[in-house]
Amino acid sequence: MQAETTPVLPQGCTNFKLRQLMRRVAHHYDAEMARCGLKTTQYSLLSHVLKLGPIRPGDLAAAMKMDASTLTRNLRPLVDAGWVALAPGADARSRLVHITDAGRDKRAEAQRCWKVAQLSLNDALGVERVSALHTLVDDALALLAPAQEAERDDAA
DSSP states (O other), rough: OOOOOOOOOOOOOOHHHHHHHHHHHHHHHHHHGGGGGGHHHHHHHHHHHHHOOOOOHHHHHHHHTTTTTHHHHHHHHHHHTTEEEEEEOOOOOOOOEEEEEHHHHHHHHHHHHHHHHHHHHHHOOHHHHHHHHHHHHHHHHHHHHHHHHHHHHHHH
């Protein structure tokens, strides 16, 4: 007869550990993205606008899982650089975000830098570990989504 084993509880603060990992990963990507003059957040935003645009800012914020004020702050440098533009929407009150030709060129340049960062991270951690990390993060996001939606509902 086998004795039941008690699961080992995690030690330390999960938030702190995730932030440590995120800082290391962000530094890795940021160092490579700096070669093309973008931050990783700007590359991500350009990629989303290319894929989803023209799109209303609120829909873009929802797709990127960020609040509208953060999106507005992050869009401003891209608009100023001429990589994205805000155009009139369906009515006088709405706007649409779209990528410009210069933005397409910048995104293509940045994609090459991003790929170098991604492949070198895969080499450093191992493809199996990176795949497992993606699965774990996706699962955790799905499990935490209902709790966040409930918090938003309570705040409204």
